[in-house]
Each structure stands twice: as C-alpha cells, then as structure tokens.
Amino acid sequence: MSLQLIDTLEKHIVESGVKKPIKLVGTKSSGEAKFHIGSSSNSDEFDNFFNNFSELNLYKLKKENLKEFLQSTKFEYIYQIFQQYQEISLEYWESKYSDVMKLDDEEIFTLRRFTDSRYYIFSNEPIFKNLLRSITLPYLTKMIISKYLDDEADNYIYEFSFYLNENVKREEKSLLDNYDKEYLNRLNVGKNHIIYGAPGTGKSYKVDAIYPSLKRRVTFHPEYTYYDFVGSYRPVPVYKQNSSHVNLIESDGIPFNKGEPLVDYRFVPGPFTLSLVDALSDENQLYTLIIEELNRANTPAVFGDLFQLLDRNNDGTSTYSVTNIDIANYLRSTGLDIKNNEIEIPSNLNIVATMNSSDQGVFLMDSAFKRRWNFEYLPINIDDAEHKNEMIPYNNGFVKWGEFVTKINNLLSSEHLKINEDKHIGPYFIKPSDLKDKTNEEKKDIISSKLLIYLWDDVVRLKHTYFFVNPTTFSNLISRYNNGERIIQTDFEMIRDSEQKYKTEGIVDNNDE
Template sequence: MPTSASYTKSDNDNKVRVFDKVYDVPTEQGNYHAKLTTEWQDKPLEDDFDGNSLTALIKVVNEYYSHYLKIVQTENGYCLKIKNETTKGIIEFANILFYGVPGCGKSHKVEEEYESKITTEKNKIRVVFHPGYTYSDFVGQVMPVLEKVTKSDGTEEEKLQYKFVPGPFTRILEVAYANHQEKCLLIIEELNRGNAPAIFGEIFQLLDRNDDGSSKYAIYNSDIANEVHKDKLCPIKLPPNLTIVATMNTSDQNVFTMDTAFQRRWQMKHIPNRFTGESLDEKTINHVAKYLPNSEISWGVFAQTINKKMHTANLGFGGTEDKSLGVYFATDNDLDDAERFAEKVLKYLWDDAFKLGRKELFNDCSQGLSAVIEAYEDAKGDPLKKVLVPEVYNEMQKKMAEMAAEQAKTAEEKTSEEEAAESAAEDNPAQKPAGEE
C-alpha cells in the first residue's frame, strides 16, 4: 500500500484527496469488504461502511492493519501512512513454555512476568491439562442447552437446542479479536500431563507465528469461526495480541511425551532450581533458610543434600534431576508442621525419588513408610537424625556448620570495615569553612 500522495482540497464538498487511485482493502471476514476511496471526509460521519467516511477508515485500519498502518492528521486533512518502525520484536515470543523440576517456581514465573501484567480479568484464561482432558474440552463441543424460543402465537417456551459451547481456547480467541488493542493471555498448566498434540489437534498449526505475532498459517474450523467471526467460512489465525504461556514438569513420570514437531513451536525456557545465589529474592532467601519442624537443619540444606545424594546414589534409573526437590516443593506451611512435612516430603522420597534405593536415605526400611513417618513425628530431639542414615544427616550438619562459619566471617569483615571507616573519619575531621570560628 502506498504512502500518501499530494493533497487537493475542494471547498464545496469539504473533502480531502488522499490517493490518486482507489484501493481495495481485504478483511479477514469473508462477508465484508471495505474500500479506501480517493476522498475522505474531514469530519467523521455515521459509520455506515459506505466506503466514504473517515470513521469507516479508522475502524478498518485499527481492526486489521494497526501493526502496519497509521492515520495521520495534516494541515490539509488526513492521510494513511505505512509505519516506519518494524513490527519485529514487538512480541518476542508468542508461545512460551516454562519447564523444570516440581516446585522450582514455574507458576510463580508465569504469574510474575505475564499474568500480573494483564489487569483485565476477561483477557486471561487459565487451564490445566490432565489425562482426561480432550480436544473438545479445550476448543468446545456441541451440547444440548435449554433456550427460550418464540412460538407462532408469540409466546415463549424453553426448548432443548444443540449448540456449540466454546471451550477456553475459543473463548480467549474471541476476546483477543474483540479487543485487538489489548494483550490477552492463555495459560496452560501441566502441559504434558495431558496428550497435548491430541488436545491441540489442528490448532497446533497456528502456533507457527510471524514476526508480528500472528499465525503464519490458517486453519478452517466452522464452529470456532462462527463463534469468533460470526462467519463459518472465515479462516482462523492467532492474533498478535494473544500470548500462550505453558508450564511443564521435567519428570520421567509424565503421562504423555511431546513430539519434536509440537515442541519446536514453543520457546522453551528452563526455570533453574536455585537455593543460593545473588539472584534469589527476599522471599526465597527466607524460605530456604527456614528450619524444618523440630530440627536444627534448614530446608535449603536438607533439599540440597537430598538432591546431591539422589544424583550420586545408584537408584536404578536415569534422569534423577527430574526427581529433585524444588525450592518450593515444600511450602512455608509444610515447614511449620511436622505431620505435613512428613506426609508430603518424606512420603515423596520414599514412594518416588528413592523408591529403588530407600536404604541409601532411610535409617530403617524394614517397617515401611508408616513407621518412618511415625518415627519422625514422635522423635525426641531432631527427627531427621531418627529417620535418615547417619551419613546423610552428618552431611547436613556439616553444611549447616559451614554456613554458620561463613556468615560469622562475613559479619566480622563487615564490622571491621565499619570500624576502619569510623577510625578514618576520626583521624581526618572535616575542616571548618574559612573564616568560621
């Protein structure tokens, strides 16, 4: 589409000539075609889509071409121009998949970086995939519904009708098209706990995006098209303002695996399982330092020691990283209650992570899990010492001692620096201004 040409103004019809030719503007809806004529009204008229009002032009540009075109007012009227700035990079990645061990903070990352930035509730939808979740649940399905119908005599009655009931994907797509200037978000938790390729079906083709965030390829689905565009023949694409964010546990117990063709359409982002480091926020630092119930061992030391043991012990399976304890595997409430901690953390270690090597971790495996939990809850003194093998517990104690020594050293160095600064200030008192007694 060309930029604006020379302008000529006619006083008798109060119009401004923008182009020397007539340009057809195609739309994504098959039942409507707008036309950009050579003349536009200086003052917007009623929007009757007759192809002559400025209001009609604004609506067409905003609805379909806002990423490429803009309407500029000049001293002679209005002109249509191509935006100089490129649209590449406006949406860095439109399909993002966060993955990591259970409890490493994937959902927190989604909430912090995406969900919290969309304040309009209708502009975001969250779903959770599971083994029983289907394409019909995700997209929608024809279902019987009761609707009021008008009879021949003018009265109304409720009758059973079969209608397409949209699922979360269709609903957020409809919202995104209706609010094309606003960011919209679809969050999918536990992407690989359901059969993701089957749940997406032909929709996975839409995940290929152009630089501006719109789908590179279209699909045809009459139910979605009728719900979103009110036209069963309209092709379906993801609009640039719709972002899809998903989470996935890297556990070898996943119900389904995802093929390469499906995964390549996502920008994969690994969430590291960090217990230490300058990048930790205050909340995480406090959580890691929290002591286990009735114990002298902190959660961070416990989890890191267990994870190290998990990786070095021969437990009879590969991929032990996937079974690691995430930094938020246990919540603050879990760490405040011995029963909750035992039922959640010790049970997981017994039933899952150390299932094929329980003697590597637990002091007495002869009586089963219930005996371990009871021993932990009823222990006098530190309960970890009662249930863990001495090697592991001693390693935790050693780590706690090292951390305490490091903290003491840091505090001593800080004190020395402060004392040195005070001494320097005393040796070099500030000089009084000249002439002051």
C-alpha cells in the same frame, strides 16, 4: 565514624570494559578489565578526585546496592528491550544474583589507575575484575563514586554505586538509532512459551510475573480433550413461555416460573476460543492463554488441527491458517469479521505453558509439536526462597528448610542415586504458608504427607536403601521420623537450641517470666 561527603563522580559504563556475555551482538573485541573514566587530558582532575590513589584510601561497595541494581535491570535480561547481548538470559541473571547474595554486606577492594589516551580505573580483585564486569550492562549502567572524608581516621572512603541509567544514551545518540527494527517488532508479539523444571521451582509464579495481566488460565489433566480446549456443541436449557394456565413445579414443590423447559444445542467455547475473541477484539493489547501442566493431557490430541497454527511468523501471527467452521461461526457471533472460515493465532496472543517432565503418568510430546515452542528451564534456586530459614523438625532437632532441600538434592545427585534434576525438590515444593506459624506436629505432617511420600513413591522407589536409613515400609519410616530419628542418609546442619524448640512449638517458657 564520622563521614563527610566531599565530591561525587558519575560515569556511564561503556562496552569496552565489560565481559563477553553482556557485550552487544556483533562486537568482536574481548574487553578490557578496567572501567573508562575519561580523557587522559583530565588526568590531574581525576588524580585529585582519587587522592592520587593513596594507600590510605578505602574503596568499597554495598551488597544491597548491587541487589537493587540487578533487580532494576532484570527486565533487560529477560526481554533485551534496549539492546541485544551476546549471551545473557534470565538464567544468567539468576546466576549473577546468586553471586551477589553471597557477598558480605560491604565489600572492600583495591583500586589503581591506567592511562594511555584515556583514563581508566581497574582492580585485580575478583569482585571488580569478574563480578562487576559481568553485570554492568553497557550504556544502561550509571556508576556513581562518592568520595567521603573520614574525619576520625583522616583518610578518604570511596563508595561505588550502580544504577539503571534513566536517560539511555550511547555515544550521545539515542539507542533507538541502533536498534534492529525487526527484533524490536518481535518484543511485543505473541509467542509459544513453555516453562519447565523440577516440582516446586515456582513455574506458575514466574508465568504470572512475566505475563501479569490480560490472561486466561486452564489446567490440563488426563481426561482433558480437544472439545474442552476449543469448545463443542452442548445441551443448554431453553424455556418456552406457556400461554395456557399450566402450573409447573420443581421436584421439591416450589413453583417453576421460567416456562416449559426444553433442550437446545449450542456451541460452548473453550479457553482457546475465548482467548481468540479477547485478542481479535482488542488488537492493541497483548493477551495470554496460560496452560498449566501441559503434558498431563495428550497434548497433540488436545490441540488437534490447531497444531498447525503454532508455527508463527516474525510478527507473531500464525504462518498457516486452518479451516474450522465451529470456531469461525462463534467468532462471527461476537461481531468479529471472519472470512472463509479460516482461523489463525493473531500477533497479540501468547500461548504459555508449564510442565514437569518427571511426573508419572504424563503424556510424551513428539518432536514436531515441541519444536513449535520456546522452552525455558527454571532451575532450582534455594537462596531466593522466602521461607528458606523456616525450621523443620528432624532427628530431635531442627533444620532450616533451605538446608534441608539442598542436602536432599545433593544426595539425590550422588554417585549411587544419580537422580535427574527434574525429580529434585524445588524450594516451593512446600509453600511458605505450610510452614509459617505451624507447630512441630503440623510441620511433621506436612513433611510426611508431601515430601517424604514423594521421595518414597516417585523419586527413589527403586533405591530406598541408598537414600533412607534402614528402610522397611513407609509407615515405619514415618513413625521413626515422628519419633525424632535420623531417616535420611545425609548429615544436616542441626539446630538443637531449646529456645527454638519453644518458639516452634508455640510454648512459653515460664522460667523467663
């Protein structure tokens, strides 16, 4: 096929043509299933561009372009920096990205025109009527239609592409003129944010993606206390310079020259206090304290009096302060001006946490504590996992990791089991590095020691017979799995290609030499 670029048409998507979720807050209209191209006074020009919508015309778009477009606008779905929309969120973005990933590399559709006082194009096909109108953020989306001549077929091909509009305008006015000023002020202020979901969904990875710099990280555990989190007075060594000619030596006989050792007690700050110092010392930067496994400690007890600070004003500062002499004195020792021993969380400090409510042995958080946080659920997303096509040895064959996880989760959701999603398997329950370039035996060890034991002990421990095939003991289950038997009560799409076996084992077939 020989294509010659003839012309291009560039238009910005306006609000009238998009679906409700991406309409701006306050918009009442339901939206039209068509894209505005221009005034009907220019109909001849547009008809000529579209070759009068000849039946020989071919209209298409590429999946790769839509992927790149969604990736370039993801920040707007998360933060809504430029505009406020009616129903979008990161979850909405992920669902649309999943829809795009299911498309063919090139999608072909029909196209028609509609005119009143304005000139529109529309299509009744789902990719245009539903998908495009659900992702082309109004005023931020630039649509470019490239017109090609196919010399061999003697017809025109119209390729639709979508891009983030770098010069954001709305009705020829800067979007800044239409911003909710209070909303804008809240975009770069501190928040209390909890990301939760099933094990292996990538909670920590997402935290790092949203809060990439200027952060401290701590992991809660059952023995973690207020004094670990805030700080406490602890013994620290000091040394008295001895003027006499007394020679001190260590227990192994090595001379000790620091002086006579004594013990002093000093306030040693914890991660919360250190984060306060960071934020108060540099008010022009946004800092983040990350708490992993929030509910594995007795969280209300760990926060103690700081619980009161979690109520925040619109500018991100604590609504109420607390008196804490130890923290106040330490902050003063760093040169900060703290009055009346009153402590509050500043507007430039995020407190972000991850948690998985399905873990055994976790502490419950009361409603008063939880209502002071913004909760975000991270769903299981197999399609975007980088190792979804890694081969898992199973039943004398191989199963792709993405297929393996999906079918296991479907079984856990079945009528007999009804296991809540927070106990399902996320794609990163087993990491890419655990599977990449590993032999079959190494992969079997990983599956047994991480996945199967989790399923046996935690997830289906009271319903083994509904999940496993002929379960007796865990050791028997592992033995049968290693011997290539079917051990799970579901069918997988198996790959029994001998070439895959050699590849996975790292064995060279000498017959090919």
